[in-house]
Amino acid sequence: MPITVDHEARRAALARIAADIIAAKGIEAATVRAIAEAAGSSTKVVSHYFSDKRALLMATYRSATEDAAARSQASQPRGQADVAAYLLSLLPASPPMVRNWKVWLAFWAYATSDVEFAQEQRGQVLNTRARVEDLLGGDPRVTGLDADARARAARDLLTLVIGVSLQAAFDPEDWAPSRQYRPIIERIRALVGHLS
Amino acid sequence: MPITVDHEARRAALARIAADIIAAKGIEAATVRAIAEAAGSSTKVVSHYFSDKRALLMATYRSATEDAAARSQASQPRGQADVAAYLLSLLPASPPMVRNWKVWLAFWAYATSDVEFAQEQRGQVLNTRARVEDLLGGDPRVTGLDADARARAARDLLTLVIGVSLQAAFDPEDWAPSRQYRPIIERIRALVGHLS
Numbered sequence: 001m002p003i004t005v006d007h008e009a010r011r012a013a014l015a016r017i018a019a020d021i022i023a024a025k026g027i028e029a030a031t032v033r034a035i036a037e038a039a040g041s042s043t044k045v046v047s048h049y050f051s052d053k054r055a056l057l058m059a060t061y062r063s064a065t066e067d068a069a070a071r072s073q074a075s076q077p078r079g080q081a082d083v084a085a086y087l088l089s090l091l092p093a094s095p096p097m098v099r100n101w102k103v104w105l106a107f108w109a110y111a112t113s114d115v116e117f118a119q120e121q122r123g124q125v126l127n128t129r130a131r132v133e134d135l136l137g138g139d140p141r142v143t144g145l146d147a148d149a150r151a152r153a154a155r156d157l158l159t160l161v162i163g164v165s166l167q168a169a170f171d172p173e174d175w176a177p178s179r180q181y182r183p184i185i186e187r188i189r190a191l192v193g194h195l196s
Numbered sequence: 197m198p199i200t201v202d203h204e205a206r207r208a209a210l211a212r213i214a215a216d217i218i219a220a221k222g223i224e225a226a227t228v229r230a231i232a233e234a235a236g237s238s239t240k241v242v243s244h245y246f247s248d249k250r251a252l253l254m255a256t257y258r259s260a261t262e263d264a265a266a267r268s269q270a271s272q273p274r275g276q277a278d279v280a281a282y283l284l285s286l287l288p289a290s291p292p293m294v295r296n297w298k299v300w301l302a303f304w305a306y307a308t309s310d311v312e313f314a315q316e317q318r319g320q321v322l323n324t325r326a327r328v329e330d331l332l333g334g335d336p337r338v339t340g341l342d343a344d345a346r347a348r349a350a351r352d353l354l355t356l357v358i359g360v361s362l363q364a365a366f367d368p369e370d371w372a373p374s375r376q377y378r379p380i381i382e383r384i385r386a387l388v389g390h391l392s
Contacts, residue, residue: 025309028224102308109305111366112298113221122367156379163359170307171318183352190386 011049014039015063018056023102027110030060057107058120064103065124067096081138083157086131087184090161092169093177101169129154142192153191160184207245210235211259214252219298223306226256253303254316260299261320263292277334279353282327283380286357288365289373297365325350338388349387356380 017038021030032053036043050056068090075089076082092098104121111117132154136142145153160183168175213234217226228249232239246252264286271285272278288294300317307313328350332338341349356379364371 023308026305029309105301106305106308108362108366109222109302112219112302113225118366122370125363125367126370152378155375159356159359159363159379161359162362163355163357166304166358166362167321167355170304170314171321174318174322179351182348183355 007049011059012063014046014049015056015059016067018060019064019067019103020099022060022106023099027057027106030057032056057110057117061103061107061117061120064100068100071097080140081135083132083135083139083142084185084188086135087157087161087188088181090128090165091177091180091184092165092172093180097165098169098172101165105166105169125158129158132157142188144192157184157187160187203245207255208259210242210245211252211255212263214256215260215263215299216295218256218302219295223253223302226253228252253306253313257299257303257313257316260296264296267293276336277331279328279331279335279338280381280384282331283353283357283384284377286324286361287373287376287380288361288368289376293361294365294368297361301362301365321354325354328353338384340388353380353383356383 014035018030018035021034021038032043032046035056036046039046046056050059072086072089075085077085090097092101104124107117108121111121133150136145136150136153164175164180164183168180210231214226214231217230217234228239228242231252232242235242242252246255268282268285271281273281286293288297300320303313304317307317329346332341332346332349360371360376360379364376
């Protein structure tokens with residue numbers, strides 16, 4: 001069992017290194033050689049953890065998504081839903097989330113010509129939207145929305161997050177954190193009238 | 197003079213072909229060879245029109261942007277500003293605009309590791325935002341916004357357009373045109389209270 005844990009931990013560490021390379025230099029730069037160099041290991045070791053380039057890329061994409069999921073999970077107060085905190089945690093207002101958005105953007109472009117990645121990307125959007133809907137249903141400060149209104153609100157809020165994030169990841173000077181937060185907070189306030 | 201016109205027209209036609217290839221298969225696929233093949237011409241002819249790969253890519257990016265600018269210009273009634281029509285014309289609710297968004301997305305990812313393209317991309321966002329601000333100022337149905345409110349509104353509206361478009365270009369089934377239009381129209385209505 002320790003061997004399995006170690007294997008998974010090493011594989012995850014290599015995927016994080018690949019994500020850093022992709023965020024900085026694009027997907028083309030994430031070669032087995034470059035990852036091995038950055039990890040201080042050999043290409044043989046990297047190849048041992050990923051059956052092929054495709055498996056490496058998918059693990060890298062999921063690594064960024066899991067990193068973001070852990071951060072947004074940490075945004076939630078124990079035993080209570082806080083939809084605003086969840087949405088703000090997704091924004092590129094910190095270096096790790098800037099990195100994650102750059103990784104996602106690289107893969108979104110890649111997905112243009114790749115059916116499997118396109119499906120993964122759509123799934124990620126739909127999962128996140130479903131999570132926002134759940135939080136809108138569970139957040140005690142959000143009241144008076146029926147299921148249809150929650151679905152529309154979740155769609156609109158995630159649209160704002162994506163629109164802000166793609167601009168902010170590329171122009172941080174024009175998008176200080178307060179500028180990233182404002183449209184999301186205003187939109188939630190408009191939805192519920194009295195968010196604290 | 198006819199020779200110059202012809203040269204510009206042929207160069208523009210090759211850039212459009214390159215844009216089609218990038219939208220379908222990504223930037224890596226837009227080789228001189230692939231463009232020559234799609235144009236039914238030789239690599240020598242393509243090389244004649246672009247000094248290098250970089251010049252070809254920049255011309256391709258600008259080709260998509262100019263195509264979109266012509267479409268949004270056409271959305272404006274003669275001698276009158278219509279901010280809603282302008283914003284809706286930017287959405288990927290038609291095949292040419294789906295193509296343009298796929299091209300832009302490919303270059304946004306590319307810009308992650310390319311300073312010049314990053315600057316071009318930021319410039320495009322700022323130009324479009326300035327155009328929205330102008331239209332908010334000129335649209336007779338939009339009243340009661342001071343300069344600061346117009347700046348914030350332009351930022352928010354373009355954020356919605358980008359957020360909708362990046363999702364819709366990849367998941368057209370989930371984003372029928374009416375679903376793309378709704379958040380933009382609702383937001384303009386909320387801004388002015390009485391948009392016709």
